[in-house]
Amino acid sequence: MSRAGAPRLSVCVIAKDEEALLGRCLASVGFADEVVVVVDASSRDRTESLAREAGARVVVHAYEGNIEQKNHALSLAQGEYVLALDADEAVTPELRAAIEAFVARPSTEPGAAEVNRVTYHLGRWIRHGDFYPDWQLRLFRRGSGSWAGTNPHGRVRVAGPVVRLEGELEHRSYRDLADQVARIQDFTSIQAQENLRAGRSGTLAAMVLNPPARFLRAYLLKGGFRDGVAGFVIAAATSFHVFLKYAKQWELEQRGGGDDGAGAGGAYGSQEPRG
Numbered sequence: 001m002s003r004a005g006a007p008r009l010s011v012c013v014i015a016k017d018e019e020a021l022l023g024r025c026l027a028s029v030g031f032a033d034e035v036v037v038v039v040d041a042s043s044r045d046r047t048e049s050l051a052r053e054a055g056a057r058v059v060v061h062a063y064e065g066n067i068e069q070k071n072h073a074l075s076l077a078q079g080e081y082v083l084a085l086d087a088d089e090a091v092t093p094e095l096r097a098a099i100e101a102f103v104a105r106p107s108t109e110p111g112a113a114e115v116n117r118v119t120y121h122l123g124r125w126i127r128h129g130d131f132y133p134d135w136q137l138r139l140f141r142r143g144s145g146s147w148a149g150t151n152p153h154g155r156v157r158v159a160g161p162v163v164r165l166e167g168e169l170e171h172r173s174y175r176d177l178a179d180q181v182a183r184i185q186d187f188t189s190i191q192a193q194e195n196l197r198a199g200r201s202g203t204l205a206a207m208v209l210n211p212p213a214r215f216l217r218a219y220l221l222k223g224g225f226r227d228g229v230a231g232f233v234i235a236a237a238t239s240f241h242v243f244l245k246y247a248k249q250w251e252l253e254q255r256g257g258g259d260d261g262a263g264a265g266g267a268y269g270s271q272e273p274r275g
Contacts, residue, residue, distance in 0.1 A: 008033040009103050010079030010142065013056075014069045016040035018047050018087035021172060026054040028090040031100065032083065038073040047087075067154035070147040077142055081111075084138045084147075084156060088172050089117070095167030099139060102165060110161040112140035117169040122177065122230035129224030129231055130217070130238055136169065137162060150194045152187050177233065184241045192248035202249030210246065215239035 011032045015022055016039070029035060037051040041062040051058045061072055074082060081103045085091075091099070095115060102113055117134040119126050126132055137145070137156040145158035174180045192202070218224045219235035227234070 008079035009081045009083060009099070010034040010036060010077035011083045011085060012070070012073035012077055013037045013051075013085050013087055014040070014066075014073055015047050015051070015087035016043045016063070017045045018043075019045040019050055022047055022050055022087045023054065024090050024172075025085060025087050026051065026056060028092075028096070029083065029085070031096055032079075034077070034079055036073055036076045037087075038069060038076070040069070066152045067147045067149065070154060074142075074146060080142055082140060082142045082145075085169075086171075090170045090172075092167050092170055095165060095169060098165035098167050102139065102163075110163050111144055112137060112156075112158040112160065112162045114162055114164045115139065115167070115169045116164070117171045119171040119173055121174050121180070122233060124227065124230055126227050126230065126234065128226045129219065129222050129234055130214075131234060134171075135164065138169070139165070150191075150198070152190045177237070180237055184237065184244060188241060188244040188248050191245045192252055195245070195249050196252050200249070202246040202251075202253060204250075206246040207243055207250070211239040211243040214242045 009032045011029045011034070013022075013025060013035065015037055018025075022037075026035060026037075035054070035056040037056040037058050039048045039051065039058060039060050041060050043060075048058055048060060057076070059073075059076060061069065063069055070084060074084070083091075083099065099113075114135040114137045116132075117136050119131050119134070121131075137158065140156065140158050144160070145156045147154040148157045149155045174183070195202070215235050215238065218238050219232060224231035224235045
């Protein structure tokens with residue numbers, strides 16, 4: 001996509017043990033001027049070699065947290081614009097056209113954009129409930145944004161106006177339901193520790209009230225029932241995620257706040273409830 005007078009686009013990807021999906025991700029961003037892949041130093045499969053074979057600039061970096069890893073990737077980018085992706089995401093042709101048009105606009109126009117992420121799970125694209133629409137701020141001028149928030153669910157923060165692009169970012173977050181449950185275990189351990197550090201309490205009220213409230217929001221208010229049985233399963237799993245987060249936090253408080261190390265090196269490509 002590089003041409004005289006046009007801004008350059010860098011794509012930043014973080015990955016760990018992603019040989020099954022990384023090729024799809026990198027093939028979808030072949031239009032970019034530069035692709036930077038930061039591989040977790042503890043990755044055990046062919047992620048690093050596949051990224052190099054695809055022509056990406058590969059850096060192996062010890063994992064310090066999801067937000068920290070993504071900000072390290074941003075620090076390596078050289079393009080005027082940055083598109084931040086996970087290894088289990090892929091840009092559709094419609095989104096590619098919108099991205100190319102966005103980075104070609106005059107510099108006086110908004111310098112950041114959200115993309116709508118759609119997740120494939122349980123045999124179908126999920127287009128209702130807590131999973132969709134899922135607007136993610138992923139495209140921005142280099143130096144104007146960074147990842148912030150609480151692990152494992154960081155968000156890009158920028159100053160100034162943000163627009164929304166046409167097209168979708170395809171997300172294949174889970175292999176199956178067992179994989180989702182395993183990630184819930186990982187994510188809730190990280191969230192419980194982060195909430196404890198922030199001074200939040202894992203109260204009985206939170207364990208009793210928040211999970212059913214999340215289920216009702218996902219399944220009824222946000223139309224998860226329209227995704228059939230898959231929508232019900234996802235809403236139930238989301239409710240369990242919320243319960244387990246507060247239960248693990250309560251358990252940590254009973255033990256004096258000790259870190260059992262659970263979740264270290266995880267949280268790649270999440271699609272879990274926020275808050």
